[in-house]
Amino acid sequence: MSLITDLGAKARVAAGELALAGTDLKNKALLAMASALRAKAEEILAANAQDYKTAAAAGMSEAMLDRLALSPSRIDDIADGAAAIAALPDPVGEVTHMTTRPNGLRIGTRRVPMGVIGIIYEARPNVTVDAAALCLKAGSAVILRGGKEAFLSARALTEVMRGALAQSGLNPDCIQLVTDTSRQSAADMMTAGGVLDLLIPRGGKGLIQTVVQNATVPVIETGVGNCHIYVEKSADLSMAANILYNAKTSRPSVCNAAESLLVDRAVAAEFLPMAKERLDQKKVELRGCPETVAILGDGVKPASEEDFGTEYLDYILSIKVVEGLDEAISHIARYGTGHSEAIVTSDYFAAEAFLDRVDAAAVYVNASTRFTDGGMFGYGAELGISTQKLHVRGPMGLTALTTMKHVVYGTGQIR
Amino acid sequence: MSLITDLGAKARVAAGELALAGTDLKNKALLAMASALRAKAEEILAANAQDYKTAAAAGMSEAMLDRLALSPSRIDDIADGAAAIAALPDPVGEVTHMTTRPNGLRIGTRRVPMGVIGIIYEARPNVTVDAAALCLKAGSAVILRGGKEAFLSARALTEVMRGALAQSGLNPDCIQLVTDTSRQSAADMMTAGGVLDLLIPRGGKGLIQTVVQNATVPVIETGVGNCHIYVEKSADLSMAANILYNAKTSRPSVCNAAESLLVDRAVAAEFLPMAKERLDQKKVELRGCPETVAILGDGVKPASEEDFGTEYLDYILSIKVVEGLDEAISHIARYGTGHSEAIVTSDYFAAEAFLDRVDAAAVYVNASTRFTDGGMFGYGAELGISTQKLHVRGPMGLTALTTMKHVVYGTGQIR
Numbered sequence: 156m157s158l159i160t161d162l163g164a165k166a167r168v169a170a171g172e173l174a175l176a177g178t179d180l181k182n183k184a185l186l187a188m189a190s191a192l193r194a195k196a197e198e199i200l201a202a203n204a205q206d207y208k209t210a211a212a213a214g215m216s217e218a219m220l221d222r223l224a225l226s227p228s229r230i231d232d233i234a235d236g237a238a239a240i241a242a243l244p245d246p247v248g249e250v251t252h253m254t255t256r257p258n259g260l261r262i263g264t265r266r267v268p269m270g271v272i273g274i275i276y277e278a279r280p281n282v283t284v285d286a287a288a289l290c291l292k293a294g295s296a297v298i299l300r301g302g303k304e305a306f307l308s309a310r311a312l313t314e315v316m317r318g319a320l321a322q323s324g325l326n327p328d329c330i331q332l333v334t335d336t337s338r339q340s341a342a343d344m345m346t347a348g349g350v351l352d353l354l355i356p357r358g359g360k361g362l363i364q365t366v367v368q369n370a371t372v373p374v375i376e377t378g379v380g381n382c383h384i385y386v387e388k389s390a391d392l393s394m395a396a397n398i399l400y401n402a403k404t405s406r407p408s409v410c411n412a413a414e415s416l417l418v419d420r421a422v423a424a425e426f427l428p429m430a431k432e433r434l435d436q437k438k439v440e441l442r443g444c445p446e447t448v449a450i451l452g453d454g455v456k457p458a459s460e461e462d463f464g465t466e467y468l469d470y471i472l473s474i475k476v477v478e479g480l481d482e483a484i485s486h487i488a489r490y491g492t493g494h495s496e497a498i499v500t501s502d503y504f505a506a507e508a509f510l511d512r513v514d515a516a517a518v519y520v521n522a523s524t525r526f527t528d529g530g531m532f533g534y535g536a537e538l539g540i541s542t543q544k545l546h547v548r549g550p551m552g553l554t555a556l557t558t559m560k561h562v563v564y565g566t567g568q569i570r
Numbered sequence: 571m572s573l574i575t576d577l578g579a580k581a582r583v584a585a586g587e588l589a590l591a592g593t594d595l596k597n598k599a600l601l602a603m604a605s606a607l608r609a610k611a612e613e614i615l616a617a618n619a620q621d622y623k624t625a626a627a628a629g630m631s632e633a634m635l636d637r638l639a640l641s642p643s644r645i646d647d648i649a650d651g652a653a654a655i656a657a658l659p660d661p662v663g664e665v666t667h668m669t670t671r672p673n674g675l676r677i678g679t680r681r682v683p684m685g686v687i688g689i690i691y692e693a694r695p696n697v698t699v700d701a702a703a704l705c706l707k708a709g710s711a712v713i714l715r716g717g718k719e720a721f722l723s724a725r726a727l728t729e730v731m732r733g734a735l736a737q738s739g740l741n742p743d744c745i746q747l748v749t750d751t752s753r754q755s756a757a758d759m760m761t762a763g764g765v766l767d768l769l770i771p772r773g774g775k776g777l778i779q780t781v782v783q784n785a786t787v788p789v790i791e792t793g794v795g796n797c798h799i800y801v802e803k804s805a806d807l808s809m810a811a812n813i814l815y816n817a818k819t820s821r822p823s824v825c826n827a828a829e830s831l832l833v834d835r836a837v838a839a840e841f842l843p844m845a846k847e848r849l850d851q852k853k854v855e856l857r858g859c860p861e862t863v864a865i866l867g868d869g870v871k872p873a874s875e876e877d878f879g880t881e882y883l884d885y886i887l888s889i890k891v892v893e894g895l896d897e898a899i900s901h902i903a904r905y906g907t908g909h910s911e912a913i914v915t916s917d918y919f920a921a922e923a924f925l926d927r928v929d930a931a932a933v934y935v936n937a938s939t940r941f942t943d944g945g946m947f948g949y950g951a952e953l954g955i956s957t958q959k960l961h962v963r964g965p966m967g968l969t970a971l972t973t974m975k976h977v978v979y980g981t982g983q984i985r
Contacts, residue, residue: 523985545790567937
């Protein structure tokens with residue numbers, strides 16, 4: 156694993172310098188990155204056009220090609236994103252807690268950079284800049300390993316960013332790209348103990364599972380969201396239809412979109428036709444339990460066991476009629492992925508019980524699951540949604556990319 | 571992996587109940603555990619005597635046999651430990667942050683239990699109770715997998731604790747012991763995705779490395795401490811000798827003990843003989859760089875490169891003369907394990923630079939590294955010292971055994 160070790164050694168040096176760089180310098184570099192991306196848009200677009208041509212010739216799907224393609228306005232958006240990160244508060248250096256112990260030791264908890272962060276991602280060129288900018292602001296050097304389909308784009312973007320770093324007086328090795336896009340380089344990153352302090356996979360379920368299964372370095376698992384909207388019998392049904400419609404159809408391809416509807420038996424006959432009428436506007440395919448089929452007739456297909464466990468990421472919704480809160484919570488415990496879960500209810504006790512008993516990154520009462528997002532939560536920007544319980548759960552903002560150390564001020568204390 | 575899956579299913583049910591149990595009930599159970607351990611000391615001692623006999627016959631070392639052996643007073647200490655955990659504040663349910671977003675959503679960050687925690691440990695029977703009591707208070711079910719040498723002891727302790735849980739009205743499956751002590755059961759725990767929310771190895775370097783290398787579930791790496799005392803040229807040298815003596819000799823077998831001395835060239839000739847005089851009282855073997863050897867002569871052996879990277883856990887100290895702060899910090903970055911590092915100095919800028927630039931769980935000015943400990947930091951009890959950067963760094967108290975969820979109160983918001 157000499158390439159990763161080599162990049163890692165350079166990153167470690169850069170990380171040491173970056174950890175001591177002040178907020179002003181980091182912000183200056185982020186703004187320089189934004190300017191340089193705009194100024195060199197043509198070079199970036201030319202590299203991207205080559206990637207696109209190769210991928211199209213290799214038969215990449217339309218949806219994937221759309222993710223790969225850059226345009227002047229997309230580059231503007233990417234540059235805006237970097238500039239927006241400059242405007243966020245700097246998490247580094249905050250002392251979240253400080254006490255004086257009985258022996259006079261003053262022990263503080265100081266937020267510090269992670270050190271070196273690895274990001275493994277796929278064919279979305281914007282991740283190159285988003286991830287680099289977030290890591291930079293959080294004070295960590297980053298080693299980026301993108302998919303081979305977007306390699307030329309990622310290389311062009313990285314070169315522009317490194318140039319801006321150098322110009323701003325920061326070590327360009329704060330941002331490095333793995334130039335070997337073979338599986339081996341990804342495998343080397345996953346086992347780069349001592350080189351990477353943290354590895355974050357960004358992409359589809361397959362990538363994330365590969366990293367989680369194979370990494371020996373600390374990893375944050377992101378992404379899969381089999382999110383439910385549970386319509387409790389006391390719900391305001393028009394609010395429920397509104398929330399369901401939004402959660403399912405406003406952007407079906409993202410992880411915080413709803414995939415499944417649970418509805419109390421007492422209101423199923425009234426609610427399901429209302430829900431169907433709204434969802435029909437977007438031609439959402441419905442797959443329901445036998446009771447749902449009995450109520451909606453031809454408008455719904457029978458759902459299989461597998462349907463209830465599927466994150467469709469598409470205009471498809473599974474539906475199950477439940478007896479009440481307990482069954483809804485059990486169903487979510489069984490099929491949910493711990494991402495975002497919502498109840499629609501007017502009952503105080505049902506609301507609190509749902510918040511208490513559902514084990515997920517975000518648990519909602521009377522709101523769409525689509526809010527599970529760094530921007531919506533007020534973090535400003537994010538590097539994905541953590542669905543594990545260690546370190547961070549839910550949107551990963553700048554703070555999630557830092558760690559802490561104990562700083563201890565003594566006057567000669569011994570134990 | 572049917573045994574672990576089976577235990578995991580029972581643990582998941584118990585965890586769901588425990589997460590909703592109030593502090594009073596958990597404390598009652600902890601006190602009942604403490605009482606039961608004292609009341610059934612004879613049974614526990616009988617089981618331990620069998621383990622001891624088998625281990626002694628198999629040729630276990632004296633040091634290991636000492637760790638394995640229980641006595642009435644050790645059982646009292648173990649029971650005291652469980653009772654002390656009852657007295658600690660309950661981390662579960664704290665809302666650390668709550669804001670109202672511009673759209674009226676109220677988003678809170680609530681501390682919640684991990685769920686199911688696995689602990690893999692070796693032949694120290696007390697870990698059985700310490701780990702179970704901490705997990706219980708933190709609201710998580712625990713699956714304990716101890717070493718085969720202490721199996722009968724662990725089983726006796728677990729049965730007593732489970733009885734106390736049942737008596738207190740908690741599900742006994744909050745605490746389960748893996749009855750298969752083969753390597754396979756440990757391997758199954760390491761890959762028990764969806765079963766374990768967190769796995770913590772407690773024990774020697776070999777165990778920890780095995781778990782870190784093989785686990786696909788989230789792990790917290792604990793333990794290895796190659797800790798340095800750096801005597802900067804402005805140091806009060808008698809304070810420095812005092813701190814060094816304490817850090818090296820008060821308990822050499824623990825991870826926060828000092829393993830290496832760095833001393834500025836400007837004060838080496840004065841300090842090294844002072845240090846040697848103190849360390850000679852405990853017959854500490856010294857292994858130094860050529861300059862150290864030149865100063866101390868026959869009183870010190872030459873140190874190899876390997877010495878500087880070794881956690882001796884014994885009455886041995888490596889010594890290196892350095893030019894100043896920069897060389898000391900580089901040396902620590904190269905050989906340290908990110909555990910605990912100390913500077914002794916009277917210089918304000920040297921102190922702050924050391925705190926800023928040394929990357930470790932705990933960084934000290936003018937105090938012994940021996941304070942890196944849950945009790946000393948005011949956490950009350952701990953489940954080891956994390957030397958990784960994710961989730962928790964340094965002593966792992968009750969809070970480190972919890973996670974969080976976002977609770978979102980809406981009034982019909984859609985995005």
